[in-house]
Each structure stands twice: as structure tokens, then as C-alpha cells.
Amino acid sequence: MTSLKALAEEEAAIDLLAARIAEARKDVRKRMQAALDAAAESDGVERVAASLPNGEIVATVSLRKGETGPVIVDEAALxxxxxxxxxxxxxxxxxxxxxxxxxxxAELLAEMAAAGTPQIAHRETGEVLTVPGVVIKPTRARTHALTWRKTGKAAVAAAWRAGELAAHLAAITAPTDADAA
Known part of the structure; x- marks a missing residue:
């Protein structure tokens, strides 16, 4: 049985790693989006293969076009x-x-966003109420998607264990200013 101290150590390490990975993922997605947007504009490229150092293709990153349209933001002015x-x-x-x-x-919208539905719980009775005038709908920002090949995840995991992806992962465990705080 794992000791309480060992579990606390594991949770702390994984929490820090998860935060670092979340930040690295946000950064790489932002850079990838900018690169895909530039490639689409200059060369018409809308997808690129993700491959390991040995050349094995493990996934495809594809541009997803966004949609724009009129939205009334100031009904009184209109x-x-x-x-x-x-x-x-x-x-x-x-x-x-x-x-x-x-x-x-803002408070109500945050509550509904967390629940994923246009409903809130009545503060006194606990009754679930549907809120009129609010809908949950997807946004259509221009973005991209990573589509794994069937054996892609296993291949990346093996390359990770073999140290072949060390250059990509070094920044995640490198010391930061936040570590000193």
C-alpha cells in the first residue's frame, strides 16, 4: 500500500507537471495556429503530418476554418x-x-458555463431552473485539430520513453521564475 506521504509527493509532482504541460500545450497550439494560418494564406496548405524523428507519421494537424457573421451587440444603437x-x-x-x-x-453565465447547460439551481429550494434568453452554442473560431493515427499514441509514448522526444519536452521540466516563488 502506498503511504500518504508518497501519494502527497506524487500528487504535487503531477500537479506541477500538468500545469507545465497545459501552458506548453497552449503555447504550441498558438504557434501552430499562426503557422497554419500563414501557410494557408501563402501556399494553400491546410494540413501537415506530425511525425517522429524516425519518420513515422503519428497524426495529422488540420486547419479548421471559422465562421463569421453579424451579431447584435448593442440592440439600442441598432x-x-x-x-x-x-x-x-x-x-x-x-x-x-x-x-x-x-x-x-457574469455570475449566472459562469454558473451555466460550468454546468454546460442554460440552467441554474435555485439558491433556496435547489430546484433546477431553465434560464430564458440564454442558449449554449458553439463558437466557430478558426482553429485546428490533431487527428491521431491508429498506432500514433503508442508510437509517441514509445519514442518518449526512448528519449527521442527530449528536445520537445525539455522546456516542460526546465526551471522557471515561478519555481523560485
């Missing part, structure tokens, strides 16, 4: 413009509006 630009059209109405305070809207 309504004023429509009323002034097309005064004979009945495209706007006058009404008294109750607004949600921004700090509360």
Missing part, C-alpha cells in the same frame, strides 16, 4: 439607427426595459 434611417417602418418598439446588472449576468 434600434435608434433603424428609427432614424427608416422612420416610416414599424421595425422598432418603445418599451421599459429591466436590465440585469453586469456582475450578476
Amino acid at each position: 434600434a435608434t439607427w433603424l428609427r432614424e434611417t427608416f422612420p416610416d417602418e414599424a421595425w422598432t418598439t418603445v418599451r421599459v426595459v429591466r436590465e440585469v446588472k453586469p456582475w450578476k449576468a
